Amino acid sequence: MDDWLRAALDYVPRWIDFQVQHLDQPGCSIAVAHKGEIVLEEAFGTANLSTGEALTPRHRFRVASHSKTFTAAGILKLKDRGLLRLDDAAGTFVQGLHEEAAAATVQQLLSHSAGYVRDGADSGYFADLRPFLTAAQLREELALAPPLPAGQRFKYSNHGYGILGLIIEAVTGEHYRDWIMREIVGPAGLSETYADIGLMREGTLASGHSTRLPFGKRLVIPGNAATADLASATGFVSTAADLARFFSQLAPSSPAALLSPAARRDMTRRHWRDNESTLERYYGLGTISGSVAGWDWFGHSGSFAGTLSRTAVFPAQDIAISVLTNAIDGPAQLWVDGIAHILKTFEKNGPPAAEVADWAGRWWTLWGAVDLVPVGNKVLACPPALNPPLSEVSEITVTGLDAGLITRAPGFNQAGEAATRMRDAEGEISQIWLGGVRLVGEFAFAEEAAGRYGA
Template identity: 35%
Template sequence: MTNAEPSAAALDAYRGVLPYIADWVAYKVWQLRVPGVQVAVGYQGEVVWSAAYGYADVEAGRRLTEHDLFRIASHSKTFTATALMLLAERGQLRLDDTVGTYVPALVDAGSPIADATVRELMEHGAGVLRDGLDGDYWSLARPFPDEDELLALVLDQGSKVPVGSSFNYSNLGYSLLGMVVAAVSGRPYNDYVREEIIEPLGLRDTGPDWDPTRADDFVVGYTGFHVDRTRSRLPHVDTRAMASATGFHGTAEDLVRYFSAHVIGQGELLSDHAKRQAQRRAWTAEDDPASRGYGMGFIVDRVAGHDVRGHSGGFPGHITQSLFDPTSSLVISVMTNAAAGPATLLAQGILRLLDAAADTAAPGDALSDAPDDVDVDTLTGRFANPWGVADIARIGDRLLEIDPSAPGPLDSVTRLTVTGPDTVRMSSGNRFGSVDEDIRYTRDDDGTVTAIRAGGGMSMTPWAVPGDESPAVAAGLA
């Protein structure tokens, strides 16, 4: 964050923009008809914001809370990688040991995967088939594989390219790594990650697989709008031998605490040396060397000027996304309980808004230079007319007009200059709009804004996300 304030001032800027972020997320949940969304933001090791929108169970009318449990799917890989780094730091394995050392069935079958190193498997560089020739367990057409079935999937044409030749994301590969953790530690994989990662970090709402004893705490997952205009419920299932690749459950708050422990200089679980090893880009997913890539259990990406780490997760009825800046300590986690849920869109939008708030060198006129007789907060709000919706929002020391219906909050903004108690100038932005014209406010006798006359001279009136809509309609179930 080259233009961001030092940490204390950045935290103040983050706190100042969080009310607008909460409104933006609420609009996206309503616009996209997502059953439920859980969000948390962390900074310097602390959770600074946590919120829940919509429903954990739409049909039952159960509102979502910050402590309801989501299936976090491929976030599981970061826990598996953390377990392996712990074992390596404790001298119980070397990352360059071969996988066959700990999974002798691969050696016995003559699989080339036996000669891959633990490191190569962690980096998805071992050439392992993604999910097997029969991956219909992902569609819940059959149970997830047990250990014998997993090995059968791996050995049935499971080596698709030579070891070390390219990046090939593989759930089977990370399932094998769960077997490595168990073999090295002498404990079942689920027990090891609970005892060595989850409990030391105090993650009370996190676990390595479906937990029937907490069934009432889990959200219901729903289908997407791929081939239907309404959503349907999906059941929870045990992922069995694939827990180390995709089984975990958790909350946005717990994931913020967990990833905060992976920030350089924070947490006591791993050394900074181990963190840097795991978070270093080993491969890119596309030909562009600057594209999104992978380290050891962590996705490596660049978003809004940040080099970020983290992971996404896709499970039947659940899409999740967490990202963190390993140097600034900013952490964002978003949970959604629908197929194709907008978790990545929301997480990246939140990051961009936080960044913009903390950027003291952002373009546009500073609100600190506004006329003394103007209360800037009375100029903000959400307004609508038949042509669209516009948010006038305070983002750091700037006033912006934002289209909340756009995919990202800063995709197309107009920068505003405060010129008086009831006027702001559209000072810069897309000149197909109304740049260099004024937005004029109309108020009632007590000063409440009743309308604005905005782009094209058209009136817009205050608007809020409907609160009386039926849960089924709001969530796309009717």
């Protein structure tokens, strides 16, 4: 592993831990893979607020629409084997569909351009109000004309991926869950991943949680509903580490043999732009893609009752990041992007030089926390509450053991002023001064503030 990556991975958990507390989230599990191998895996917070159970990396999460990427990989494997073509019509395999729905191609279903209804007339299963749809119910809803013509635009459809699951069953003669576990999950080497909750025979499921409003507190959502014949769209259960491993294998340059390189290129390239979104994002075949901090990525996100999750692969850097949160307002996307910003900062500046490495730490003032983060031959000072992290930084050039100069800073900060470390009688650093701003350690600050304002 490169030294810059090792240094970045040392800061990532400290930033995420602060963010979980700062945003009052129940919990978060993260994993980072480099060249297909897990190089960071940690969990923060609580698996269930009602019991206080600590969240661990081994807790399983409902990862919802990540399921679509597994399903797409299954379809592409069948294509690689010559058992179907992407321009085959859905009606070739699934009977009872409206003629327009039946005419949509497998590729249009994979890329969400078939014009299908998103979730049908009553999507209460995603709000934990009713059971997920069976194959018969799915066919019944898709016997109605689709809202839009096929091939017109990107239009997300869980029903479309339900049909892809039925196509897998029609081609293989097996139940979707059995085939996808044997042909995709197993060969990918995933020991903590299941195509639906009913297949989970070991491990503990992290509970989901509601938003805090309007209840005044977060409600615990079990998140244990079986997804019936929408498992191919939203049923999967997994861990951050398994998702990072799986998605790494979909990079076109990956040495993994799960799919052919041509199939991986087709899955991860940009087929459709989401023209109506303010975000610059695209959809491929079971993958979302975009760019963050100048790094191109592909991956997927997922939202189930009480959880939000996201995984992104950065092919040029050979890095995959997965973030799973157990609250419906969990900022999984923002945290994946934030981790990418941290990695890019260290890639650009390099690991900390020996003369600045011991400046690392978190310090407090009434205005909040400030992290000192050594990179290259300088020290960055930035509040960990910010996202992107390491943005709006002041740069400190170290000039002595405990002395430095703020050589770059935003106009409202202390550019050109001194940065000084103060030591106590035992020689331990007890204060940091950035210009005229005094910062102290967390416990010292808490004690000072409590004495001043009461607690």
